[in-house]
Amino acid sequence: MKRYFLTALISVLTIIVSCQTSVNNSKFNLDFEKVSNLQQLPDGWGRWGHPSYSFIIDSVIKNSGKYSLRIESQTGDIVEGEFGCPRYSIPAIYEGYTITVKAFMKLEEVENPIGLLLRIDGNAGSLQFNNMQQMGIKGTIDWKEYSVTLPLPREAATIHIGAIHSGKGKLWVDDFQLLIDGKDIAEAKIIEKVLLPADTDKEFDNGSAIVFPPVNEQLVNNLDLLGKLWGFLKYHHPQVGKGNYNWDYELFRILPEYLKAGNTTERDKTLLDWTNRYGEIPVCTACRETPPDAYLKPDLSWVEKSDMNSDLKKKVLEIYTNRHQGEHYYIKMFPNVGNPDFTNEKPYSNMPYPDAGFRLLTLYRYWNMIRYFFPSTYMTDRNWDNVLKKYIPMFISAENELEYELVAIQIIGDINDTHAAYMGGGDKIQSLRGNNYASFRVQFVEQKLIVTDYYNPELKEASGLEIGDIVTHINGKTVESVVDSIKIYYPASNEAARLRDIADDLLRSNNKTLNVRYVSSGEENEKDLPLYQRNSLNMYRWYRVNKNEKCYKLLDGNIGYVTLANIQNEDIPEIKKLFKNTKGIIIDIRNYPSAFTPFTLAPYFVSNPTPFVKFTQGNVDNPGEFTFRAGQNVPKDNETYQGKLVVIVNEFTQSSAEYQSMALKAGDNTIIIGSTTAGADGNVSRISLPGGLQTMISGIGVYYPDGTKTQRIGIVPDIKVEPTINGIKQGKDEVLEKAIELIGKQ
Numbered sequence: 001m002k003r004y005f006l007t008a009l010i011s012v013l014t015i016i017v018s019c020q021t022s023v024n025n026s027k028f029n030l031d032f033e034k035v036s037n038l039q040q041l042p043d044g045w046g047r048w049g050h051p052s053y054s055f056i057i058d059s060v061i062k063n064s065g066k067y068s069l070r071i072e073s074q075t076g077d078i079v080e081g082e083f084g085c086p087r088y089s090i091p092a093i094y095e096g097y098t099i100t101v102k103a104f105m106k107l108e109e110v111e112n113p114i115g116l117l118l119r120i121d122g123n124a125g126s127l128q129f130n131n132m133q134q135m136g137i138k139g140t141i142d143w144k145e146y147s148v149t150l151p152l153p154r155e156a157a158t159i160h161i162g163a164i165h166s167g168k169g170k171l172w173v174d175d176f177q178l179l180i181d182g183k184d185i186a187e188a189k190i191i192e193k194v195l196l197p198a199d200t201d202k203e204f205d206n207g208s209a210i211v212f213p214p215v216n217e218q219l220v221n222n223l224d225l226l227g228k229l230w231g232f233l234k235y236h237h238p239q240v241g242k243g244n245y246n247w248d249y250e251l252f253r254i255l256p257e258y259l260k261a262g263n264t265t266e267r268d269k270t271l272l273d274w275t276n277r278y279g280e281i282p283v284c285t286a287c288r289e290t291p292p293d294a295y296l297k298p299d300l301s302w303v304e305k306s307d308m309n310s311d312l313k314k315k316v317l318e319i320y321t322n323r324h325q326g327e328h329y330y331i332k333m334f335p336n337v338g339n340p341d342f343t344n345e346k347p348y349s350n351m352p353y354p355d356a357g358f359r360l361l362t363l364y365r366y367w368n369m370i371r372y373f374f375p376s377t378y379m380t381d382r383n384w385d386n387v388l389k390k391y392i393p394m395f396i397s398a399e400n401e402l403e404y405e406l407v408a409i410q411i412i413g414d415i416n417d418t419h420a421a422y423m424g425g426g427d428k429i430q431s432l433r434g435n436n437y438a439s440f441r442v443q444f445v446e447q448k449l450i451v452t453d454y455y456n457p458e459l460k461e462a463s464g465l466e467i468g469d470i471v472t473h474i475n476g477k478t479v480e481s482v483v484d485s486i487k488i489y490y491p492a493s494n495e496a497a498r499l500r501d502i503a504d505d506l507l508r509s510n511n512k513t514l515n516v517r518y519v520s521s522g523e524e525n526e527k528d529l530p531l532y533q534r535n536s537l538n539m540y541r542w543y544r545v546n547k548n549e550k551c552y553k554l555l556d557g558n559i560g561y562v563t564l565a566n567i568q569n570e571d572i573p574e575i576k577k578l579f580k581n582t583k584g585i586i587i588d589i590r591n592y593p594s595a596f597t598p599f600t601l602a603p604y605f606v607s608n609p610t611p612f613v614k615f616t617q618g619n620v621d622n623p624g625e626f627t628f629r630a631g632q633n634v635p636k637d638n639e640t641y642q643g644k645l646v647v648i649v650n651e652f653t654q655s656s657a658e659y660q661s662m663a664l665k666a667g668d669n670t671i672i673i674g675s676t677t678a679g680a681d682g683n684v685s686r687i688s689l690p691g692g693l694q695t696m697i698s699g700i701g702v703y704y705p706d707g708t709k710t711q712r713i714g715i716v717p718d719i720k721v722e723p724t725i726n727g728i729k730q731g732k733d734e735v736l737e738k739a740i741e742l743i744g745k746q
Contacts, residue, residue, distance in 0.1 A: 028185070030088065030176035032057070032067045042069065045086050053084020053165065061172055063104040063143045068174035071165040083166040085117060088176070092120060092156035094188040096180035097334060097341070101161045102147040103176040110138045112167030112535045118148040119160040126349055127153045127688060129424055131164050136540050138169075141547070151334075151686060152180065154343045155199070167535055196243035198329055198344065208252040208357025213259060215393045222267055223360070224389040226258060228302055229271060231368025232316065234330060235623040239278045241324030248346065251364065252357050268309045275315055284322040290625050295616050295701070296378060298624030302385060325621050331373065338617030338629060339683040339699025340373040349692035352425075353401035358690045362408060363388070363395045369687060370415055372623035375616050375701035376711045380416050387414055401691070402428040406489060408693055413491035416712055417698050418654060418680035420491040421501075424694030429489070431510075436531035437539065438507035438514070439463050442471060444499040445723050449479045449506065452728055453544070455537040462530055466520055468729030473517035473526075474506060482506065493679030493712040496651040500678075504541065507531075542652045543591050558583045559743050561736075562601075564660065565591035569600050576604055576639070584644040584743030586736065587664060589657050590674065596656065598663035603637035605645050605667030610634045612666040613659070615682070616701030631705060634666045644746055645670045646739040649715050650722075654678035659702065661715045671742060674735055675722045677714030 034043040038057050041047065047055060054074050062068035071084050101118045115132025128150040137146070163173040180188035213219065234240055234247045254274050261267040290297045303316050332341045345365065348358060367388045370377055377384050391411050398404040405428050412420045422429070439459035443452045449471040454460050465471075474482055483502055492498035507514060513528040543565065551567040552575050554560060560579035564587065579585050587601075598612075614631030618624075647664050649657075649672060658681040665672055685699035702710045719738070727734040 028088075028090070028178070030178065031065055032069055032174065033065050035067060041086060042067065045069075045088050048083075048085040048087050048162065049164075050082040050084060052082065055084070055086050058172060061106065063106070063172075063174035065175070068106075068172045069163075071163065071171045071173070073165075073168060083164050085162045085164045086173070087117070087160050087162035089158055089160045090178075092152070092159045093190050093193070094152070094180045094185065095191040096152050096188060098149055098181055099152045099159065100147055100149040100179040100182070101176065102145060102179070103163065104143050104145050104174045105137075105141075105163065106143045106172040106174075107137070107139060107141040108170040108172075109140055110165070110167065110169030110171060112165075113138050114163070114165050114171050116146055116148050116173075117160065117162040117164050118150055120150060120153065120156045121158045121160065122153065122155045122346065126347060126424070126692065127156060128686065129694070133164070136545070139547075143172075143174075151341060153341075155346070196329065198243040198246045201246035201249050204249045204252050204357075207351070207355050208255075208361075210252060210255050210355065210357030210360070212356055212396050215396060219259075220389055220392050222258070222261070223392045225267075225306055225308070226254075226271070227360075227364045227367060227388050227392075228306075229275075229316070230364055231371065233275065233278075233319070234368060235328070235372050236319050236323040237278060238281065238284075238322070238324040240330070241326075241328045243329035243344075245278065247330070248361055248365075251361060255357060255360075264307060265309075268312050271308070272312045272315060275312075275319075281319055281322045284325060286325045287321065287323055287621070290622060291627060294625050294627045296375070296624070296626035298622060323622070328620050331620055331623075333617065333620060334683070334685075334699075337683050337700065338615065339685045340369075340618055342369060342373075342685065342687055345688045346690075347688040347692050347694070348690040352691050353404055354690045356396055359395045359398060359404060360392070362690045362693075363391050363411070366408075366411060366687065366689060367391075370697070373618045373685075373699075374415060374417075374697050375618065375626050375682075376417065376698065377415070379709070379712055380414060382414050387411065402432060404691060405429050405693070408689065408691075409489050409491065412695050413488060415491070415697065416493055417491060418493040418497045418678045419684050419696045419698045421695060422693060423686070423696055425689075425692045433505050434509040434511070434531075435533060436509055436512060437534055437537060438529055439532055439537060440465060440507075442507060443503050445728060446725055448472075448725065449503065450725055450728060455539050456532075459530075459532070464527055465516075465518060465529075466729075467731070468725055470519040470725070471507075471516055472519060472524075473515075475515050479506070494676060494714065496676040497654070497678040497680070500542070500651045545591070552578065554578065554582070555586075555740065557740065557744055559740060560585040561588065562586070563588040563591065564593035564595070564597065564657070567593060567595050567597065567601075569595050569597070572597070572601050572604075575601070576641075580639075580641070582643055583746070584646060585641065586646045586648065586739045586743070588648045588736070589661050589664075590648055590650045590652050590735075592652075592654065592657050593660055597660055598632070599635060602634045602660070602663040602666065604639070604641050605664065605670060606634050606636060607640045607668050609636050610666040611705040612663050614703050614705055614707075616703070626701060628703075634663050640668065643669070644743050646742055647672045648735055648739055649674040649677050649717060650735070651676060651678055653715065654680055655682075655684070655698075658710060658715050662702075662704070662710070665715070671719065672715060672717045673719045673721050673739055673742070674717050675720060676716075679710070679712040679714035681710045681714075 029044045032042040052074050056070040058068045058070045113133045113136045117131045120128040130148045165171045178185040261270050334341050394407045398407050439456050440451050441453040442449050451465050451469045490498050490501050516529050517526045545565045552562045560582045611633050616626040645667050658677050680698050681702040682698045682700040684696040687695045721735045721738045
C-alpha cells in the first residue's frame with residue numbers, strides 16, 4: 001500500500017529536474033566523501049521533504065571513511081505526512097533487469113519506521129518505488145547494512161535513491177551502493193536507448209478526450225469485443241511487438257469511430273479496417289504449435305463464440321498463426337525465473353483520476369495481462385472471459401478518484417491472489433479508511449474478532465479492553481456485516497488471508513473515537529474507543545519481531561527452536577552445531593523470512609537430494625501457453641539431522657515463507673503443523689495502471705513435484721492446529737505447545 005509520505009514525495013519530484021547529477025560511473029558520491037561545504041549536503045545530494053528535518057554531515061559517528069549523514073527533526077512536534085529524505089538522482093541509462101540500493105544505517109531512539117528509498121521514474125511518472133517502511137525498522141540499532149531491489153524497466157528515465165526519516169529520533173546513513181543485476185553500477189553497461197515510435201507518440205499525454213454514450217447492453221457487448229481484440233493485437237501483432245505503435249493511444253484513435261458504429265456490420269467493418277491498418281502480416285516461419293503437453297494452452301474460443309463476421313475471425317486467426325516472435329516491446333520474462341516483466345506500461349501518474357478513455361484502458365490493460373500471462377487464471381472463482389464485460393460499465397461510470405480506485409481493486413481481487421493488492425496508489429481508499437487506529441491488535445480467532453496484543457501497553461487502561469475480549473459490533477454494525485460489506489476490496493487467495501488483512505483495518509477511522517460493543521469475561525460492554533495516529537503507536541503489520549534477539553534458542557526438553565523472522569544465513573552453522581543432538585527442532589515460519597534458506601538450512605534435514613518444487617511459466621512467443629520447467633531439489637548436506645523437525649505455519653506464511661516451507665517439508669522426518677497459509681507463492685510481477693496505481697501478481701505457477709497446486713491452497717498442514725480464544729486469554733502459544741508435544745512424544 002502507498003505509505004503516508006509517498007504523496008508528499010511525489011509532489012516534490014517536479015523540482016529536481018534542474019539539479020540532476022551528471023553521469024560518471026567512477027565519480028558517484030555515494031559514500032559522502034566529497035564535501036565542499038560542511039554546512040551543506042554532500043556534493044551531488046539534494047533534499048526531499050519538510051524543511052524541519054536537518055541533514056548534518058557527521059565526522060564523528062560514521063560507518064567508514066570521513067563522513068556519514070545524520071537526519072533528524074529539528075522540532076519536537078512531528079506532523080503526520082512530514083518526512084526528511086536526502087536524495088541522489090542519476091539517469092537510468094544502464095542495461096539490466098534489476099537495480100539494488102544498499103547502505104548502512106544506524107538508529108537512535110527512532111519512533112517511526114525508517115528505510116532506504118529506491119524510486120525509478122519514467123517520463124510519465126513513477127514506475128517502481130520501495131521505501132522499506134513495511135519492514136518496521138525503528139528503535140535503537142547499531143550500524144547495519146540494508147538493501148532494496150526493484151525491477152529496472154526499459155522505459156526508466158531516472159533513478160532516485162535516499163533514506164527516509166519520518167519522526168523523532170536520529171538516523172545516520174553511510175556508504176550507499178548501487179548494483180545493476182547484482183554488479184556495482186561502475187561495472188554496468190551504459191546503453192544508448194533507441195527511441196521507437198511507441199516512445200515518441202505523445203498525442204494523448206494530457207487526456208484521451210473520449211466521451212462514451214449512455215451505457216446499454218449493446219455498448220457493453222461491443223466494448224467487450226474491442227477489449228479482447230485490442231489485447232490480442234497488443235501481444236500478437238508483429239508491428240505492435242516491435243514497438244512501432246503506442247498501443248494505449250491506438251485505442252483512443254479507434255474508439256471515436258468505433259462508438260459510432262450503429263450495427264454489427266458497421267462494427268465489424270471498423271474492426272477489420274483497423275486491424276488491416278497496421279500492414280500485411282508476414283508469414284512466420286518460427287511460430288510453432290502449442291506443445292501437446294503444455295499445462296495451459298492459449299484459448300482462442302472467444303473468437304468462435306463472438307458474433308464477429310467470418311472475415312474478421314479469419315484475420316484474427318491469421319495473426320495468431322503468424323504472431324510476433326522474439327523480443328517484445330510490452331512483455332518479456334525475467335531471466336532464470338520466467339515470471340512476466342510488463343515493460344513500457346506507462347502509469348500516467350499525472351492523472352490520479354483518469355478520464356473515461358484512460359479508465360477503460362486500465363480495464364483492458366489489466367484484463368489482458370491476466371488473460372495471457374497470469375499462471376493461475378484457471379483457478380479464479382470467476383470465469384475470466386466474463387469478467388471484462390462485468391467491469392466495463394463500472395469503469396466508465398466511476399465518478400471520482402475514490403470510485404476509480406475502488407473498482408480497480410475489485411477486479412484486482414477477482415484474480416484471487418494474495419500478492420495482488422495496491423503497492424502504490426490507492427491513497428483515496430486509505431484516506432477513507434482513516435488515519436487513526438485502536439491501540440491494540442485484533443485478529444480473527446474461532447471466527448470471532450479477538451483482541452490479541454497491545455501495541456502500546458501504557459494505553460491499555462484508556463482503551464479498556466483485555467487480551468482475549470471479543471469485539472462484536474463496530475459503530476452499531478455487527479463485525480460480520482462490516483466484513484461482508486468490505487471484503488470485495490481485499491484481494492486474497494483464500495479466506496484466511498483475506499480476514500488477516502481486513503482485521504488490520506476494522507478498528508480504524510478518521511474520527512478520534514470508534515464505538516465498539518464487546519464481550520469481556522462473559523459480559524457484554526460498550527464504549528467509545530479512543531483512536532490514535534499511526535505514528536504514535538508501536539504498530540506492526542503481521543507479527544512482532546525483536547531484531548535484537550537471536551533467531552534460535554534451546555527450549556526445555558532438549559528441543560531447538562528457530563524463527564525465520566530474523567534469521568540470517570550466517571546463523572545456520574551455529575544452529576546446526578547447537579542443535580545437533582537435540583530431540584527435535586521447531587522452525588517457526590508464521591512470518592516472512594529475513595533470509596533465503598532452502599539451500600542453506602533445508603539440506604540439513606534430508607539424507608539425499610530431494611525434489612520439492614516445480615514451476616509453470618508463460619511464453620512471450622505464444623501468449624497464454626504455460627509449460628512446466630525444471631524444478632529444484634533440496635541438496636544433501638554434509639550431515640543430516642537425526643531428530644524430528646516440526647514446521648509451524650499459518651495465514652502469515654506467504655510467498656517466500658511458503659516456498660521455504662515446501663523445502664523444509666522435503667525433510668526425512670518433517671511434520672507441518674498450524675493452519676492455512678496465504679496461498680500466494682512464487683516470484684511476483686509488478687503491474688502499472690493509469691492513475692499511478694501499482695499492483696502485483698504471483699508470476700509463476702508453483703507446484704509440488706507431483707503436480708499438487710500451492711496457489712490459493714497454500715501449504716496444507718499435516719496436523720491442523722489453531723489458536724483458541726481461551727488460549728489467547730491465558731497468554732499461550734498453543735501451536736508452539738503442540739509442536740513441543742509432538743517432539744516430546746517420540
